Amino acid sequence: MTTLFDPVTLGAIPAANRIAMAPLTRNRSPGAVPGALVADYYAQRASAGLIITEGTAITHQGQGYADVPGLYAPEQLAGWRRVTDRVHDKGGRIVTQLWHVGRVSHDTLQPAGASPVAPSAVSAQAKTYLVNADGSGSFAETSAPRALDLSEIPGILDDYRRAAKAAVEEAGFDGVEIHGANGYLVDQFLRAGSNRRTDAYGGSIENRARFLFEVVDAVTEGAGRGRVGIRLSPVTPANDASDPEPQPLFEHVARGLGSRGLAYVHVIEGATGGPRDYRQGARDFDYAAFKTAYRDAGGEGAWMLNNGYDAELAKRAVESGAADLVAFGRLFIANPDLVERLKKGLPLNEPDRKTFYGGGEKGYTDYPFAA
Structure with a gap:
């Protein structure tokens, strides 16, 4: 029987166990440059089978929050290289999450104070x-936000391609994860609530999914087959994400991903950080059918689940x-040593919510390891 602590291969990425560290925005990279404190944080957690970094902006335009890291300047790539070296020295595997926030931004964070961009000029609540x-x-x-002009989309695809290539070749990541979830740019194109376009990227399910597939192809060209994962959240309301019919939409997405040589598909069940049984539309989302659609289309990537898992629920899932x-x-x-704590049934530290976003080492690198 396969257990949570057995090794697994994700495309071209070997992992020592089946416990992944999810991407977590912590706002501790001033100037979008990950520093020594960030390297300490990830190195502490290198026993995870796979670390997925916090969302990392592919361009200045893709930045949506203060003090989150980027992948578009030499000093940012050098900072990430120090992080990946530390994780690899401890035997870990680490991928970075490629992030373009789209409309979930503020003009003070954008180049020259410009408006954020989105599929359509619809503000996010x-x-x-x-x-x-x-x-x-x-x-x-x-x-x-302002609506992206059709002529701008190829440039954003180039940004994804360049960032993926730099992440692997310059920053030393084992691969990349496309952030296609939680109401950010890729997800904004997918959902009818944020995509009001009438061109080839709007209207039908096929048109709304076009941008996602083009991003996957561009990122795969940059990082290589077997080194690309994608995060999806079929029903989350995060960042004002909404669609009246998520089941046919995401089954279409799953079928389109099946032939694209992904390392893994990362699925958020329910509302991100909230109820696992959250529903959008008239019926409960069928996650088994979603997975089946991917497998039936030839998808061989590992299937990663997320949201509200404890040790027992995770063990049963695997x-x-x-x-x-x-x-x-x-x-x-x-719990920087979460893998050991779960394996041995040790007590868990409680997170300090007041220190989740911004600050220094308090609530970041000062949590104790088990004796």
Whole structure:
């Protein structure tokens, strides 16, 4: 019987166990450059089978929150190289999450104070994190976006391709994960609530999914087959994401991903950080049918599940074959040695929510390891 602690291969990436560290925005990279503290944080958690970094902006335009890292400047890539070297020195595997936030941004975070971009000029009923003049952090309403012109889309695809290539070849990552979830740019194109376009990228399911498939192809060209994963959240309302018929939409996405040589598909069940049984549309989402659509289309990538998992739920998911591996978020914030604690049934540290976003080592690198 396969267990949570058995090794697994994700495309071209070998993992020592089936426990993944989920991407977690922590806002500790001033100037979008990951520093020594960030390297300490990830190195502490290198026993995870796979670390997925916090969302990392592919361009300045893709930035949506203060003090989150980027992949578009030499100093950012050099900072990430220090992180990946530390993780690899401890025997870990690490991929970075490629992030373009689209409309979930603020004009003060954009180049020259420009408006954020989106599939359509529809504001997100959401908030972003800003750093105030006195250095404190606070949340603010997102700025109104402008709709992307059709001629701009190839340039964004080039940004994804370049960032993926730089992540693997210069920053030393084992692969990349496309952030296609939680109401950010790729997800905005998918969903009818945020995509009101009438051109080849809007209207039908096939048109709304076009951008996602083009991003996957561009990123695969940059990083290589077997080194690309994608994160999807079929029903989450995060960042004002909505669609009246998520089942046919995401089954179409799953079938289109089947032939694209992905390392893994990372699925958020329910509302991100909330109820696992959250519903959008008239019926419950059928996650088994979603997975079947991917497998029937030839998809061989590992199947990763996420959202509200504890040790027992994760063990059952892997042992039953529902998941090849499980991603943990907040538990990894407070437990750098989570793998050992789960394996030995040790007590878990409780995370300090007040330190989730911004700050220094407190609530970041000072959580104790088990004796």
